[in-house]
Amino acid sequence: MTAPNDKSAPAPAANFLRNIIERDLETGTYADRPWGGSPGDAAHHASGVADPEKIRTRFPPEPNGYLHIGHAKSICLNFGLARDFGGVCHMRFDDTNPEKEEQEYVDSIKDAVRWLGFSWDADGSSHLYFASNYFDLMYRAAESLISRGHAYVDQQSAEEMRANRGTLTEPGKDSPWRSRPVEENLRVFREMREGKHPEGSMVLRAKVDMASPNINLRDPAIYRIRFAEHHNTGNTWCIYPMYTFAHPIEDALERISHSICTLEFEDQRPFYDWLLERLAEDGLLAHPLPKQYEFARLNLTYIITSKRKLKQLVDEKIVDGWDDPRMPTIVGLRRRGYTPESLQLLAERTGASKHNTWIDYSVLEGCLREDLEEKTVRGMAALDPLKLKLTNWDEVFAAGHVEPCSAPRHPHHEDWGKRSFNLTSEVWIEREDFEEVPPKGFRRLFPGNMARLKYGYVIECTGCEKDADGKVTAVLARVVPDTKSGTPGADSVKVKGVITWVSASEGVAAEVRLYDRLFTEAQPDAGGRDFLSVLNPGAKRVIQAWVEPGLAQAKPDDKFQFERHGYFVADREDHRANAPVFNLAVGLKDSWGK
Ligand code: ATP
Ligand code: MG
16 A cells, blocks of 8 residues: 555555445444354354454356456456455356356356456355355245245236335335235245245245335345246245345355445345345344445446447457457456556556446556556557668678667666667568658658667668559668677767668568547447447458567567557467467557547
8 A cells, every 4th residue: 555655656546445345344343243253144144253354355257258347347446455455356157047047158257257366266266156155044944034024925926026115206006915924925935945836826925015216125025036047046946035135145145245236226225234134133144244335336438338238249240259358357367468457557546436437448458558568578669651662781781681680679677688689681661661751850850860779870861662553662771880789889860760670581470450449439338329339340450460480489478569559469369480470459548539
C-alpha cells in the first residue's frame, strides 16, 4: 500500500469496500468466530478452531461460459481484498443449475483465476468449492423453513403466480396455498423430492410478505422441480434450489464475511438477510452471518460483456473463437498480449463504487502500455515494408560486407544488455518514411535529405525506383561514412529524422496481426441497437512484415515493443520459430479516432 505522503504514486481509486472491511476489523465483527475446517452448518463450525482468516470473500461464477473482463474485475476485487486484509477468497463454482454447467468451463475459469495471479489456497487448505455439494444442507434449510411456517408449497400455475405477484405500485395477492398447514407442506415438499409431481406443477416459496414494496420479498420461489441430470449429483435430485435461496446459504456455509456482488442484486439483499436470520434462529447457521455488499459493475466502452452476445460472435464466426484477440474474454485478452498485472491495474484504477459509470477503453489500453513499457525487450520491425538500397555500400565497405550494430534491449535497463544485428546493403524501411515530394516539416527520406538509420549510419536519399504504375518499389540512398551511432563521428553530421529498419538479407519474415476495437460505437448495444451493425471491419488486419533477426527466437506469449509501433506478443497458438506470428497488443500512443 502507498504511504499517504508518498506523492509519486497515483492515489488508488476510491473503494468503499475497503472502508467497510477496515471498520469490521476494527470492531472485531468477525474476530474469534470458529471455522470448522470446511464449509458446513453451525454445529460443524462450532466444533472447529478460531478462524485463521481475518475475512472471507468468494468469487462465485456459474461454470456456463468463458470469463470476461468484468469477471476479471470481480476476481481482482475479491481476491485482492482478501489478500490485502489477511483473509482468503474462496473459489466457488455456483453449479446449482443442473443443465448448463460443463467441465470445460470449470477448467477455463480455474485457469483464468490462476493466470490473473490469485490462489484459493491459504494456511494449508484449498478453498475450492462446488455449491452442488451443499444440496443436502440446502434441502435441510428448506425443511427448516417449512417446519417453522416460513415456507409453503404453491400449486398455482406460473401465470397465476405472476398475476398475483402485483406490480411496483400494487401489492401482491396471497396464494390460496399460502396458509397450508406445516405438515401438509412437508409432505408435499417430500413428494416433490421423491419425483411424485411433474415439472412446473408446484414450487416451494418462502413466506415473507406479499405486500412488500420490494417485489423480491413477495414470497420468492426457492425450490423448483427439474428432472435433469446434474454433472455432480447425477440423478439424486429432481428438485433444485433457486439462486436467491442457494447463494446466501452457500455464503453462510463457507463462513463468508463479505459477500460482494454487482448492483443488480441490491434488491435481493433484504431476502438474503431475511433467509439467513431465519436459518440462524433455527440453529442451522450461526452469527456473525455473511453480509452482502453491492458495487457498480465494470462497463468499458467499445466492449460488450453479455455472455449471450459474446457467444453469438463466436457461433456466427464473426470472431475466430472465444480466445480471439478481439474478444473481451480473459483468454482473448491474454492472447492479445494483456498481462495479469495490466488487468490488476485496471481493477485498482477503477476502484469500487456504488454508481454505474462507463470507463473509457483507453484506460484499459493505458494500463497495458504502462505495464509493458517497463517489461518488454525492444525490437525493430518494418510493418509496411519498402526496400532501401544503399548504392555506395561496396565503395564505403566492400561487396558483401555486413556491418554489426547493437541496440539496448531496454532503454532504461542497461543491465538487460544489448541486442545485435547487422546493417546490410539493402534494408526494409516503412513505406511512410519516404516521400518523393515531402510535405512541410517532413524530416525523413526524400531526395537530397539526410536521416539516420537507427543504431547505424546517416544516409542521404538520392531518389527511388518505380514500377510501371508509378508505385515506388525501392528507395535509393548513400551511406555517409564515419557517422555510425556510438562512434566519435556520430555527431559530425546533424540530422533530424531517424529511420527504423530491418536488414533485407538477415531480417525474418513474420505474420503480424493488427488488432483494433471490435466496434465503432462506444456503447455497441445501447438502446437496443443490434451490436452486429456497428462492427469495426478494420478490427483485424493481417500483414506480412519483416522483423529484426533476434525476434525469431521469440516463444509464444513473449512480448516486445516494436520501436515506434507499439507492443506485440508472439501468438500463443500460431507462432512458430520458423514462422513467427505477432499480435498487436496496443499501440504506443492512443491513436483511436485520430
Ligand atoms: P450470467 O449472465 O450467466 O449470470 P454473469 O456475468 O453474472 O453471467 P457469473 O458467472 O454469475 O456471470 O459471474 C460471476 C461473478 O462475476 C459475479 O459475482 C458477478 O457479479 C461478477 N461480474 C460479472 N460481470 C461483471 C462486471 N461487468 N463487473 C464486475 N463484476 C462482474
Ligand atoms: Mg450471474
